[in-house]
Amino acid sequence: MSAPAPAPRGTALGPRIAHAWLPVLVSLAGFLGAWQAIVLAGDYPPFILPGPASVVARFVRAWADGTIAPHLATTLVEILLGFAVGGVVALLVGVLLARSRLAERLLSPYLVAAQATPVLALAPLIALWFGSGLLSKVIICALIVFFPVAVATMVGVRSVDPRLVEMARSFRATRWQLISKLEVPAALPAILGGMRVGVTLAVIGAIVGEWAGAERGLGVLINLARGSLFDIPLMFAALLTIALLGIVLYLVIVLIERRLVGVR
């Protein structure tokens, strides 16, 4: 008869998971509890503020009967395309701004002005110019993603140790090699930090774009639930879906970041 297997060294998996998730669960329970308490204390009817139980029930029903899925798919495509376009352009412009003071002086006022202009005011105009299809949503998402990623890239590239740049130059690195082998990799933590912000803003951009005119999307579902169906729990279910979508996309960037630059 063999001896029983020794217990694994270090902390066991169960307590580790509990340690990681317990604060999240406690925080979630606190949030739901406070929400329910407000509903009870104010005696709010569901058309003013539905309780968490009715929102969760409506969320499950809307997923089961296929109400949410097509809207989510539309919004997700808008976000991903807008984030990709805005992110790539911002990366290029960010490097340009970091390397050229002249470019910074010329472009910065426009970039800051574009960022300061509420996208809510721009969205109807963009829908008017580019139609109420996918293109206008992608443009709105790209616009909103652009600024944080461009600024993060500029700051990241500028913060590269000048001695490393000097050393690369001494090895006769070309300009492209300097950017691709040194500056961008070194700036990656800052760039990914900008992308974390950008991807959550892209979610807002897609919803605002849909409010300016669309046939489908989570923004459309919110308007339908609120203004036509008067189904406020469904509106909250759509909001919950948007929140979860934002969290998932944020986590994806975090995972990419961990993969590329490690835990920060």
Add this chain to the structure above:
Amino acid sequence: MPTPRLPAPGSRPREIAALLVTVGLLAACTSGASAPPASSDLNVGPTIIPSGPPVATPSASPLKLVVGLGYIPSVQFAQFYLADRAGYYRDAGLEVELQNKIDPDLVTLLGQGAIDIGSADGTSVIPAVSQGIPIVYAATIYGTNPSIVFAKASSGIRTAADLKGRKVGIPGKYGSSWIMLQALLASVGLTPDDVELVLYPDFGQGVAVQEGAVDAATGFANNEPVQLELSGERAVVLHVDETTPLPGPGLVTGRQTLAAKADALRAFVAATLRAMDEIAADPQRGLDASVAAVPDLGQDPARQLAILKATIETWKNARTGAPFGAIDRTGWQASLEFMTSLGLVPNPVTVDQLVTEELLPR
């Protein structure tokens, strides 16, 4: 899967503080703008005395009523302006505050009691009541549903059947115009899939018809077709009333408000209907009152008078010939059945739950 990491994770006390702030904000948002009024809030002014007369006399302090018109100031609200300017509300012991603004949440605010009475669409009342919002439709303003499909006469469109395969401009797949379009198409065995829908979320479909970008569009009988005709182009208007008499905009109030202020609301409805009768007999009076209330309307009086005359036509119920305000229960029943078939009535409701004649003059 890792938990979401914020750029600067806070310590536990900071997390708790953040949670408290969130809860506080939620409470502030809900209690400020959306809290249902306490019963005392409904009795604004000192004239509500349980054992006293139902309506204040002109000498008593007037009873305040907040009226939501749900749209920008327009000659289409001439009856409210006339009743206000001519003192009909004041004579009934009322101090009326007309809230002339676009308000997408008007139905919810009526159910909540934040607005006492307002002009809301009948097709909104059906899903709202079905979802448990305690409102009731109390007087018909538009006896003929003003939501229509219109086209240039030169388009060759004469009936709903002619829309098959045509480009039709719509603001979106929601609201009364979308329901009307589905009802109109269904009346000739068509569905929205049988037409080519073009979205105009900025409500630019009127211009699109004028410029020929679409063959027809949804609109309002007292707006786009009038503008089209004023531009020298003859318009064709397709009404849905003959097949599915969808309830048009009317005076809607909350059940709670109705219980607390029935007499004041009755006086308000009577004064408004009186103004409608007078404007129908003499549209110029309505225009004058509108210009006095909204001076900008005086810039093009001929256009405004044309819009007002078209509006008066939609106040009338050509099908029943009933007086202004009367509620067409048969039409409501037909609409309820149609909207149920569209899946817009998740919980069954009856016409009795949707309308009341309690506020109409006896």
